[in-house]
Amino acid sequence: MNENYHVIRIQQYLNGKLSREEMYQLEREALDDPLLQDALDGYGMQDEVSHRRLSLLQQRLAARIAVQAKERNAFYFGWQRLGVAATACVLMVLVLVLLWIRRHPETSRATEKEVHVELASPGSRVAIHAAAVEGDGLDALPEGGWEKFNAYLASAGSGTGATGKVTLAFDIDAQGKPTSIRETGNVDDRLSGAARRLLVGGPLWSGTRGVVAITFE
Amino acid sequence: MQSEQQLVQEYRKTGNLQLLGRLYEPYMPLVYGLCFKYYKDEAKSEDAVMQIFESLITKLRIHEVSNFKSWLYSLARNHCLMDLRIGNRISVVDIDEHLVESDLFLHQHDSGERIPEERLVLMESCLGELNAEQQTCVRLFYLEQKCYREVAEITGYDLNKVKSHIQNGKRNLKICMEKKQG
Numbered sequence: 001m002n003e004n005y006h007v008i009r010i011q012q013y014l015n016g017k018l019s020r021e022e023m024y025q026l027e028r029e030a031l032d033d034p035l036l037q038d039a040l041d042g043y044g045m046q047d048e049v050s051h052r053r054l055s056l057l058q059q060r061l062a063a064r065i066a067v068q069a070k071e072r073n074a075f076y077f078g079w080q081r082l083g084v085a086a087t088a089c090v091l092m093v094l095v096l097v098l099l100w101i102r103r104h105p106e107t108s109r110a111t112e113k114e115v116h117v118e119l120a121s122p123g124s125r126v127a128i129h130a131a132a133v134e135g136d137g138l139d140a141l142p143e144g145g146w147e148k149f150n151a152y153l154a155s156a157g158s159g160t161g162a163t164g165k166v167t168l169a170f171d172i173d174a175q176g177k178p179t180s181i182r183e184t185g186n187v188d189d190r191l192s193g194a195a196r197r198l199l200v201g202g203p204l205w206s207g208t209r210g211v212v213a214i215t216f217e
Numbered sequence: 218m219q220s221e222q223q224l225v226q227e228y229r230k231t232g233n234l235q236l237l238g239r240l241y242e243p244y245m246p247l248v249y250g251l252c253f254k255y256y257k258d259e260a261k262s263e264d265a266v267m268q269i270f271e272s273l274i275t276k277l278r279i280h281e282v283s284n285f286k287s288w289l290y291s292l293a294r295n296h297c298l299m300d301l302r303i304g305n306r307i308s309v310v311d312i313d314e315h316l317v318e319s320d321l322f323l324h325q326h327d328s329g330e331r332i333p334e335e336r337l338v339l340m341e342s343c344l345g346e347l348n349a350e351q352q353t354c355v356r357l358f359y360l361e362q363k364c365y366r367e368v369a370e371i372t373g374y375d376l377n378k379v380k381s382h383i384q385n386g387k388r389n390l391k392i393c394m395e396k397k398q399g
Binding site: 006028035043050068069 | 233234235237238241242244245246247248249250251252253254255259262263266267270286287290293294358362363364365366367383384387
């Protein structure tokens with residue numbers, strides 16, 4: 001049914017331009033069609049059909065529909081973009097995995113090399129620790145305590161490869177540095193040299209005199 | 218050109234406003250007229266036409282609609298009534314009742330001239346039960362096919378009175394016939 005035709009008829013009806021038969025026809029239709037009846041009543045109240053208002057309404061409707069169309073497009077592009085981004089991510093991961101697989105043998109070789117170096121010089125990882133020798137007038141205490149001193153030895157002492165024990169006696173000067181270092185007991189030149197270097201390069205001391213036994217294992 | 222029912226189904230599936238616009242646009246002038254009847258204000262009626270479209274957007278996807286025009290009428294009228302908060306004074310249109318009514322009319326149109334004799338007899342007896350004003354107006358309008366203005370001229374009633382006599386007479390006639398038939 002053409003509803004524009006309705007509007008024109010309503011207008012003609014209200015303006016009294018319809019014939020008696022046509023008026024009857026519209027009234028009869030309106031009785032069976034409550035929407036038409038109410039519309040007829042409504043237009044009857046304003047005595048005219050404003051085509052300007054109706055076309056403005058059509059424009060509003062078109063604008064309202066266009067909003068969704070825009071939203072749809074934005075949404076659509078949004079999904080499209082998301083899709084592209086997701087594909088790019090997947091491709092990147094794939095490429096990274098491929099690169100990793102390609103490089104993997106090299107990295108494992110490098111690890112082997114490292115292990116090899118370790119095996120080549122087992123002596124380089126000599127455990128060194130020191131212990132205070134107790135005695136009269138021996139009051140030396142390394143700054144931070146013996147644990148810290150031992151930790152320093154462990155990190156600084158990349159020993160000579162030889163093992164053994166060196167006992168060093170020393171005085172402590174006003175600045176806390178060990179001075180007049182001398183070996184007591186068995187003397188191994190290589191070990192005592194290393195032990196002296198460790199003692200001189202190590203932390204400051206408190207007290208006046210000390211004897212320390214440094215063990216290279 | 219898609220039928221109205223196809224458009225309704227298609228819209229329910231897709232939610233595409235262009236389809237709904239094509240459905241709604243032809244009825245917009247009628248809905249505007251209806252709104253004006255209740256609001257008696259042009260700007261408010263225009264806004265209501267758009268608000269009704271907004272509620273169509275969601276409601277048409279929820280409800281199963283077999284007769285879009287009848288359903289739209291109920292929706293639009295209820296919108297105006299609710300908005301004016303006079304729903305208590307004027308009963309809200311029941312969709313089902315209205316659909317039954319319009320189906321009945323479709324049926325009547327279909328059967329055309331071949332109305333069974335007993336129905337004519339029934340109608341005649343029910344017509345006799347209407348009050349005098351309704352009976353006169355209904356007879357003049359339906360049987361003698363006079364338009365409202367002619368009925369008003371013949372009876373001397375006011376034009377609006379004629380209209381309401383015919384509307385009420387028709388409703389009473391229908392109720393009476395249903396009662397006697399059932």
